[in-house]
Amino acid sequence: MIRMSQNNGINILAGQIPETAKANRPFSEEVCDFFSALSAALLRDPAIKSEADPDVISFAFWCRKSQIEAMHAIFKDEYIRLGRGIAFHISPGNVPVNAFYSFAFGLLSGNANIVRLASKQSGAVDSILTVINQLFAEPQFSSLAATNAFIRYDRDNLDATKQLSARCDARIIWGGDAAINDIRKSPISPRTHEIAFADRYSFAVLDAKTIAALSAPAIERAAVNFYNDTLLMDQNACSSPHLIAWLNGEDTAAKTRFWQAFTVYRNKKADLEPVEAVDRHTRLLSGFITGPEQQLQTQADDSLLRVKLLKLPADMDRLRGVHGLFYEYDIKDLDDLAHIVNNKYQTLTYLGPDKIDLADFVIKNRLDGIDRIVPVGDALAINAIWDGHAVLKELTRILDVR
Amino acid sequence: MSSANSLLSTPPYGLNKRDKAALYRLALSRLTQKHYQNCTEYRDIVDGLGFDPTVKAPAEALPFLPVRLFKDFSLKSVPDKDILKTMTSSGTTGQQVSKIYLDKTTASLQTKVLSKIVANLIGPKRLPMLVIDSRATIKNRSHFSARGAGIIGFSMFGRDVTFALDANMALDINAVENFCAKHKGQDVFIFGFTSIIYQHFITPLQESGKRLSLDKATLLHGGGWKKLEDIAVDNAHYKRLLEDVAAIDKVHNYYGMVEQTGSIFPECEFGHLHASIFSDVIIRDTALKTAPHGTKGLVQLVSLLPESYPGHSLLSEDMGVILGEDDCQCGRAGKYFQIFGRAKQAEVRGCSDTYVAK
Numbered sequence: 001m002i003r004m005s006q007n008n009g010i011n012i013l014a015g016q017i018p019e020t021a022k023a024n025r026p027f028s029e030e031v032c033d034f035f036s037a038l039s040a041a042l043l044r045d046p047a048i049k050s051e052a053d054p055d056v057i058s059f060a061f062w063c064r065k066s067q068i069e070a071m072h073a074i075f076k077d078e079y080i081r082l083g084r085g086i087a088f089h090i091s092p093g094n095v096p097v098n099a100f101y102s103f104a105f106g107l108l109s110g111n112a113n114i115v116r117l118a119s120k121q122s123g124a125v126d127s128i129l130t131v132i133n134q135l136f137a138e139p140q141f142s143s144l145a146a147t148n149a150f151i152r153y154d155r156d157n158l159d160a161t162k163q164l165s166a167r168c169d170a171r172i173i174w175g176g177d178a179a180i181n182d183i184r185k186s187p188i189s190p191r192t193h194e195i196a197f198a199d200r201y202s203f204a205v206l207d208a209k210t211i212a213a214l215s216a217p218a219i220e221r222a223a224v225n226f227y228n229d230t231l232l233m234d235q236n237a238c239s240s241p242h243l244i245a246w247l248n249g250e251d252t253a254a255k256t257r258f259w260q261a262f263t264v265y266r267n268k269k270a271d272l273e274p275v276e277a278v279d280r281h282t283r284l285l286s287g288f289i290t291g292p293e294q295q296l297q298t299q300a301d302d303s304l305l306r307v308k309l310l311k312l313p314a315d316m317d318r319l320r321g322v323h324g325l326f327y328e329y330d331i332k333d334l335d336d337l338a339h340i341v342n343n344k345y346q347t348l349t350y351l352g353p354d355k356i357d358l359a360d361f362v363i364k365n366r367l368d369g370i371d372r373i374v375p376v377g378d379a380l381a382i383n384a385i386w387d388g389h390a391v392l393k394e395l396t397r398i399l400d401v402r
Numbered sequence: 403m404s405s406a407n408s409l410l411s412t413p414p415y416g417l418n419k420r421d422k423a424a425l426y427r428l429a430l431s432r433l434t435q436k437h438y439q440n441c442t443e444y445r446d447i448v449d450g451l452g453f454d455p456t457v458k459a460p461a462e463a464l465p466f467l468p469v470r471l472f473k474d475f476s477l478k479s480v481p482d483k484d485i486l487k488t489m490t491s492s493g494t495t496g497q498q499v500s501k502i503y504l505d506k507t508t509a510s511l512q513t514k515v516l517s518k519i520v521a522n523l524i525g526p527k528r529l530p531m532l533v534i535d536s537r538a539t540i541k542n543r544s545h546f547s548a549r550g551a552g553i554i555g556f557s558m559f560g561r562d563v564t565f566a567l568d569a570n571m572a573l574d575i576n577a578v579e580n581f582c583a584k585h586k587g588q589d590v591f592i593f594g595f596t597s598i599i600y601q602h603f604i605t606p607l608q609e610s611g612k613r614l615s616l617d618k619a620t621l622l623h624g625g626g627w628k629k630l631e632d633i634a635v636d637n638a639h640y641k642r643l644l645e646d647v648a649a650i651d652k653v654h655n656y657y658g659m660v661e662q663t664g665s666i667f668p669e670c671e672f673g674h675l676h677a678s679i680f681s682d683v684i685i686r687d688t689a690l691k692t693a694p695h696g697t698k699g700l701v702q703l704v705s706l707l708p709e710s711y712p713g714h715s716l717l718s719e720d721m722g723v724i725l726g727e728d729d730c731q732c733g734r735a736g737k738y739f740q741i742f743g744r745a746k747q748a749e750v751r752g753c754s755d756t757y758v759a760k
Binding site for chain 1 (some may be wrong): 452468686
């Protein structure tokens with residue numbers, strides 16, 4: 001039993017912290033209705049503009065009725081599944097909106113949820129929370145309001161983390177490696193299932209030949225997709241590619257074509273903040289010092305910084321771009337990449353190569369890393385299979401009846 | 403011999419735009435080559451950027467190092483045995499401190515240049531000096547904090563140096579009143595850090611209702627406005643307060659950073675910060691292209707002093723604007739400018755390891 005109130009430093013922003021949890025069937029009607037209502041309300045909300053709040057809009061589309069049904073269809077298998085009980089989510093500090101995806105996984109799989117939001121203020125989080133509060137106030141969702149909570153507390157409030165961790169049946173941690181190790185100092189009960197979404201590294205494989213052959217609208221679309229994979233989250237998302245491995249890279253005209261299309265689209269978006277410009281320049285110069293031999297292909301004051309690597313070091317995952325800084329390397333074939341892949345590698349985005357060949361590359365080389373192979377444009381598309389986990393299923397237990 | 407040394411006999415604001423540009427091409431090129439040859443990290447940067455270090459490029463075309471690199475790396479261009487002292491500053495970006503390695507040449511240049519610049523404000527003679535700080539700040543002489551180094555550096559221009567604050571940073575009103583009485587009617591020099599003067603000098607005087615009569619004093623203060631911005635005290639207000647509590651009407655702010663100690667940018671009688679012949683300022687837009695005079699942007703600082711570390715061309719995180727060049731009403735040649743403080747921190751997005759463990 002946990003008794004939570006304001007006086008232990010926990011600020012409840014929506015719902016109620018569940019004291020006990022009854023295992024629910026996944027994808028219950030009530031829960032599915034809740035997400036339909038949430039999606040509809042967000043898309044209707046006049047305060048939310050698609051330009052200003054791409055995160056909110058993406059989430060609203062992600063949880064609309066047809067999407068939930070599609071997730072359900074993939075989820076169904078031959079087992080009887082039940083939620084585990086209470087899921088405690090520690091959401092990422094830097095993609096605050098991921099808290100709601102995590103919440104959705106917990107709720108759809110049949111759990112009560114305690115979602116700890118990052119302390120950093122975020123407009124997207126506030127918008128979604130406001131709508132959730134409105135829905136929680138409706139009689140139809142009163143039992144969800146009584147068993148799900150969005151909370152915030154100070155990072156140094158170890159007591160809160162300890163109490164919530166001790167009580168939960170599933171713990172989902174989003175964060176950097178340091179954050180995860182820190183949270184793990186608070187023990188969970190022996191039966192509790194934990195999923196940690198750690199810091200990951202991602203890269204792209206682009207085929208210059210394919211790009212050369214793209215029609216004008218197709219190259220524009222590719223540029224927009226690549227922008228969404230990278231700069232939408234300032235290249236800080238785990239699934240955003242930092243390294244672009246080029247097949248048929250001797251076709252420099254094709255590369256230029258791709259980057260020009262990217263720059264045209266990028267320049268329509270907001271300029272860098274001064275601080276971001278300094279960060280990027282610092283990252284570029286630090287990379288010259290710590291990284292392999294490399295050459296800047298652009299001017300240091302261009303809106304796009306392309307750095308050509310002359311070697312691909314085994315610790316490539318330490319070299320990361322930001323705000324429009326990309327590392328490029330020409331490969332003869334995929335196997336040229338095998339030596340750099342370790343268990344930090346998450347997403348391989350591709351344009352050109354066949355996805356079967358890419359999967360073969362991972363299997364044949366028995367790689368420790370790469371959990372996702374998705375076309376350019378889908379790097380950030382979060383779904384029930386994420387980071388190598390069948391998240392929805394892992395948040396259930398199986399009732400084995402013979 | 404260093405170019406800064408050869409300038410020591412030139413008046414500190416005595417070079418116009420054209421002469422300065424010609425001189426800087428040569429002087430900066432020499433420094434760039436020296437650091438390129440002696441600092442591997444700097445060489446990696448220059449090579450990565452594809453910059454030819456032998457070219458006598460104008461200051462605007464030189465590579466510039468973000469000051470944060472001095473936190474992440476130990477950047478030096480002299481063998482360890484030649485390092486006389488290491489200066490540190492925490493800045494506000496994180497837990498790591500900047501490490502600035504000084505050899506004898508650089509340390510001595512810093513002192514000489516600072517003295518030229520200060521003499522321009524208070525005259526060549528040493529004046530009785532009041533330091534608005536505690537003596538405890540300068541205890542460890544081998545490992546300088548920026549604050550300690552500042553106090554020691556500026557104390558050389560004073561005599562009968564009196565510390566206005568006790569070991570607990572409380573205003574030692576007896577010491578201050580004795581100082582005032584002893585040097586009544588004389589020119590005196592007062593030095594301190596902007597926020598410390600506000601918090602530990604102005605505020606307690608306001609609270610006690612005591613009014614000092616330091617009307618012959620010249621007060622020089624620096625270190626940044628960050629803490630005062632939070633409580634909405636600007637330069638004009640600050641000057642008014644000093645006039646109110648202590649009758650000080652000659653108040654000069656200065657801009658500078660520990661990474662380029664010595665070649666500071668003091669404020670003139672017209673409230674403008676000035677680049678002396680030993681340093682220069684360049685403003686860059688968010689693409690890091692040079693911005694024209696009158697445009698607000700990131701501040702790049704160029705100094706002829708750093709011989710022992712590659713700090714002759716640095717990119718700060720401060721925002722500023724160049725108001726003009728060679729034509730300030732005060733008569734000093736060179737660029738004059740204004741600083742707006744640190745660029746605003748942007749909202750961080752992404753899920754990489756930016757969490758800071760306690």
